[in-house]
Structures are given as structure tokens and as C-alpha cells.
Amino acid sequence: MNILVINSGSSSIKFQLIQMPSKTLICSGLVERIGEKDAILNYKTDIVNLKKTHPIKNHNDGLTRVVNLLLDVDKGVIKNTDEIAIVGHRVVHGGNSFSNTTLITEDVKGQIGEFAALAPLHNPNNLIGIEVAEALFPNAKQAAIFDTAFFQTLPEKAKKYAIPNELYKKHKIQVYGFHGTSHKFVSEKAIQYLKLKTSKIITIHLGNGCSMTAVVDGKSVDHNLGFTPSNGLIMGTRSGDIDHAIVFYLVNSLGYSLEKVNTLLNKESGMYGLTGYSDLRDIQAQAEKGNEDCQLALAMNAYRIKKYIGAYVAAMNGLDAIVFTAGIGENSSVIRAMVCENMDYFGIEIDKSINELRSSEIREINTSSAKTKVLVIPTNEELEIAKQAYNLVNSL
Incomplete structure (x- = not known):
């Protein structure tokens, strides 16, 4: 099963195509300095190591370039988009609504959008990644993995602010945690x-x-x-x-x-x-x-x-x-x-x-x-996302 992982950050897009459950990396890349005239796109496979400078204006532009590379006749690694079974997305803020990996629905997208006010540099870009992927991979399952999930174990003394209790109980104002x-x-x-x-x-x-x-x-x-x-x-x-x-x-x-x-x-x-x-x-x-x-x-x-x-x-x-x-x-x-x-x-x-x-x-x-x-320790958020997305879909 091929899983494309998209980590659409505040100024970059990381991506990996991973075969699961073997955890085999098929290709990877990074678009960085998005919004700058010298934005850089890196793309790596076993036989291709490409680095180009493009005037990439925004995340939509960057993600479209990534998908075009995946499908490229000479440099690409897939023949058509149906070869991608799952697209796993990093989403920064899930509030208290999401403590586990979840399949993306219109309701889920709506809630991700609502949390944009709490993560203005991230959730909007995460949502763009989801919507572009839905359009480009219409037959793939889309899964969201939330940055906030790992912090569900924070004790109350560490996650609660010293403000009126009603703001915590009713409005869920607390430490959520990220990355x-x-x-x-x-x-x-x-x-x-x-x-x-x-x-x-x-x-x-x-x-x-x-x-x-x-x-x-x-x-x-x-x-x-x-x-x-x-x-x-x-x-x-x-x-x-x-x-x-x-x-x-x-x-x-x-x-x-x-x-x-x-x-x-x-x-x-x-x-x-x-x-x-x-x-x-x-x-x-x-x-x-x-x-x-x-x-x-x-x-x-x-x-x-x-x-x-x-x-x-x-x-x-x-x-x-x-x-x-x-x-x-x-x-x-x-x-x-x-x-x-x-x-x-x-x-x-x-x-x-x-x-x-x-x-x-x-x-x-x-x-x-x-x-x-x-x-x-080199982090590999993309592999972690692929593992969680695979386990979710495999359990359905």
C-alpha cells in the first residue's frame, strides 16, 4: 500500500511516498522558503536527486509542483494517482476534538478550519494540503494526524492556566501542545x-x-x-x-x-x-x-x-x-x-x-x-504519520 505523506508547514512542505507496511521509502522531498523568490524544491528517489529554485508563491503552488514530479514521465515514481491508497496529513491543532488519527470528512475539515485562529501559520496551510490532495488524488483515503494528540497525557497541573475555571471547563482554554x-x-x-x-x-x-x-x-x-x-x-x-x-x-x-x-x-x-x-x-x-x-x-x-x-x-x-x-x-x-x-x-x-x-x-x-x-536524532514525522494512517485504515 502506497501512502503519500504531506507535512504542510508554516514555510515549507515536506513529503514522502512510503510503501506500507514494509516502511519502504519510495521518494521524498522538501519545498522550502515558500513565498520567497528563491524557494527551493528538493526531490529524491533511488535514481533522481533533483534540486531546483522556483518562485513558489504559496502552498497550493508548491503542492501542485510536488504532484507533477510524482507523475513525471522521466523522474516520477507513479503512473497514475490511483497508485496512492492513502494521503496522510500533518495537522497542527486539533483542540480537544481529535486525540487520534482520523479519516478526513467535510466535518473534520470544518473543525480544522475553526482551529485556524489558534494556529494561524499552520492550520490554514494544513487545510490547503488536504484540499489540494483531495482534488489530485480523488480515490485515495485522506487521513489527519494531529500534533496535539501526543499531549493528551499532560497532567492537569501542567496544562491548566491560572485563569477562571469556567474558561477551562466551558471554553477549553488550556495547553494543547504541538510538534x-x-x-x-x-x-x-x-x-x-x-x-x-x-x-x-x-x-x-x-x-x-x-x-x-x-x-x-x-x-x-x-x-x-x-x-x-x-x-x-x-x-x-x-x-x-x-x-x-x-x-x-x-x-x-x-x-x-x-x-x-x-x-x-x-x-x-x-x-x-x-x-x-x-x-x-x-x-x-x-x-x-x-x-x-x-x-x-x-x-x-x-x-x-x-x-x-x-x-x-x-x-x-x-x-x-x-x-x-x-x-x-x-x-x-x-x-x-x-x-x-x-x-x-x-x-x-x-x-x-x-x-x-x-x-x-x-x-x-x-x-x-x-x-x-x-x-x-533525525525526526521522521512523515514515517510516523504513515504508520498511524496505515494502522487506522487497516483497522476499518
């Missing part, structure tokens, strides 16, 4: 790799969107994104943690509209607001050239991560390992080194030479004497 597919995948890999019967692990997902999760014995017990994927760490264009009174100051004293504040905090803040760049590769390059704004932004980014590590060690009363994953976590030796610097109190010490190495496999970058393991 759950990634945190679930890498935490399970870490437990298997370390052969732990009991475990206390912090997973650190660093990309354009960033998040951290405290995981005890494979279950999430705390997470630093909340009601929406906008607080916590400093992200590409999102501010992360901020004093909520600043919102009122912007509105009441500086004349901002609420819509403008929302745009400011979601699309104009974070690393972009600090430096003028949202892509960490550009920021690191400028920092190396002496750009002080970029240097400070990197320091702020690492400092915020370090604070959450401390908080989660306290919450779990211990630490076996920290895991770096996702685009920045897997590829930026600079950020990993800055995060792990002066963390020996927690048993965190990295080998600088090993940290600089690149690999597509799980690897330890801690020193041999370190008490805490520091792992770099």
Missing part, C-alpha cells in the same frame, strides 16, 4: 537507543517553529507551547514567551489594532524581528561576519532553551538525556554548542569535534564522561 508527532517519534527512538526501562528525557524540536517536551517513560508530562503554537522558545517569526501586558500597551498606548498585534507576534517577531532574517542559516552566516544583532539573537535563542531545560529537569526530578531534532536541531552545531555550554551542573557536556559531524543516523555528541546523554 507532537516529532516529539513522539524521537522520544521513542531515544528510549530504544539508550535501552532504558524508565526514562526522563527532554526533546528539543528546533525549526522555523520550536518546542520542547518533558517526557517521562515515553509520556509527555510538560510542554512549552500552549493554547496556540506561539509561546515558549524564540522561533523564526514568532516571539515565544512575552509579557501579555505588552499586547495591551501596543493597543492602548501605541495605537495598534488587535489584528496588527497578531501579525506582529506571529509573522514579524522572533529571529526575524531581531535580525531581519527568519532562516537560521542566514543568521549564522551574518553572525560570523560580525553582525551584532545576529550574534545577540543566537545568544537569546540558546538562553531561552537553556531555561526550559532547567525547568524540565526540576519538573521531572532528573534527566537521562536531551534530544535535538528537526531542521535546526539536527543541522546547527552552533545552536547545540551554545545550548550545552556551561550546563555541566546537569551533567550536560558535549564533545565539540563530534558535535561538528553530520550524520543521518542517531548519534551521541556528549563527552564519554558526561552523566547526561546528548543525542541528535
Whole structure:
């Protein structure tokens, strides 16, 4: 059974075509820097390794290009769309409505759309991915896998805000958590790799969107994104943690509209607001050239991560390992080194030479004497999505 997995993110589209249940990867790719004139489309099969720069305007355009590649006479891997049995979609926000993988219906799409206000950079793009896939693969089953599902195990003391109880009970205002597919995948890999019967692990997902999760014995017990994927760490264009009174100051004293504040905090803040760049590769390059704004932004980014590590060690009363994953976590030796610097109190010490190495496999970058393991684990949200979609359809 061929399953096409579409991970339609805030500024990128990841895709994989996977044969299940063998978990055989047929092809994969990434469309990144969507909306920029130098958007990049990567496409890989056993015999094709293609990288092109296109002016990809939006997610609809990007997904259409992906499907055209799959069907290409020379480079494609399928002859017609009926060869795709299931399309699995990553959906960021499912609220309390979805705790498991579900087949997509008009009602499900409606609810995904309703949650767009809580995940404005993601749910709209997730929904576009679904609607484009429905049109291009009319005979395939469409399945949604929700980022919020992994955080159903958060204890009430961790997911409830200190606001009137009615807002929690009636309106479901609480911590939902995001990047759950990634945190679930890498935490399970870490437990298997370390052969732990009991475990206390912090997973650190660093990309354009960033998040951290405290995981005890494979279950999430705390997470630093909340009601929406906008607080916590400093992200590409999102501010992360901020004093909520600043919102009122912007509105009441500086004349901002609420819509403008929302745009400011979601699309104009974070690393972009600090430096003028949202892509960490550009920021690191400028920092190396002496750009002080970029240097400070990197320091702020690492400092915020370090604070959450401390908080989660306290919450779990211990630490076996920290895991770096996702685009920045897997590829930026600079950020990993800055995060792990002066963390020996927690048993965190990295080998600088090993940290600089690149690999597509799980690897330890801690020193041999370190008490805490520091792992770099490539996430594979697409494989996790394929597994869950296959299991759902197979159980019907």
C-alpha cells in the first residue's frame, strides 16, 4: 500500500511516498522558503536527486509542483494517482476534538478550519494540503494526524492556566501542545537507543517553529507551547514567551489594532524581528561576519532553551538525556554548542569535534564522561504519520 505523506508547514512542505507496511521509502522531498523568490524544491528517489529554485508563491503552488514530479514521465515514481491508497496529513491543532488519527470528512475539515485562529501559520496551510490532495488524488483515503494528540497525557497541573475555571471547563482554554508527532517519534527512538526501562528525557524540536517536551517513560508530562503554537522558545517569526501586558500597551498606548498585534507576534517577531532574517542559516552566516544583532539573537535563542531545560529537569526530578531534532536541531552545531555550554551542573557536556559531524543516523555528541546523554536524532514525522494512517485504515 502506497501512502503519500504531506507535512504542510508554516514555510515549507515536506513529503514522502512510503510503501506500507514494509516502511519502504519510495521518494521524498522538501519545498522550502515558500513565498520567497528563491524557494527551493528538493526531490529524491533511488535514481533522481533533483534540486531546483522556483518562485513558489504559496502552498497550493508548491503542492501542485510536488504532484507533477510524482507523475513525471522521466523522474516520477507513479503512473497514475490511483497508485496512492492513502494521503496522510500533518495537522497542527486539533483542540480537544481529535486525540487520534482520523479519516478526513467535510466535518473534520470544518473543525480544522475553526482551529485556524489558534494556529494561524499552520492550520490554514494544513487545510490547503488536504484540499489540494483531495482534488489530485480523488480515490485515495485522506487521513489527519494531529500534533496535539501526543499531549493528551499532560497532567492537569501542567496544562491548566491560572485563569477562571469556567474558561477551562466551558471554553477549553488550556495547553494543547504541538510538534507532537516529532516529539513522539524521537522520544521513542531515544528510549530504544539508550535501552532504558524508565526514562526522563527532554526533546528539543528546533525549526522555523520550536518546542520542547518533558517526557517521562515515553509520556509527555510538560510542554512549552500552549493554547496556540506561539509561546515558549524564540522561533523564526514568532516571539515565544512575552509579557501579555505588552499586547495591551501596543493597543492602548501605541495605537495598534488587535489584528496588527497578531501579525506582529506571529509573522514579524522572533529571529526575524531581531535580525531581519527568519532562516537560521542566514543568521549564522551574518553572525560570523560580525553582525551584532545576529550574534545577540543566537545568544537569546540558546538562553531561552537553556531555561526550559532547567525547568524540565526540576519538573521531572532528573534527566537521562536531551534530544535535538528537526531542521535546526539536527543541522546547527552552533545552536547545540551554545545550548550545552556551561550546563555541566546537569551533567550536560558535549564533545565539540563530534558535535561538528553530520550524520543521518542517531548519534551521541556528549563527552564519554558526561552523566547526561546528548543525542541528535533525525525526526521522521512523515514515517510516523504513515504508520498511524496505515494502522487506522487497516483497522476499518
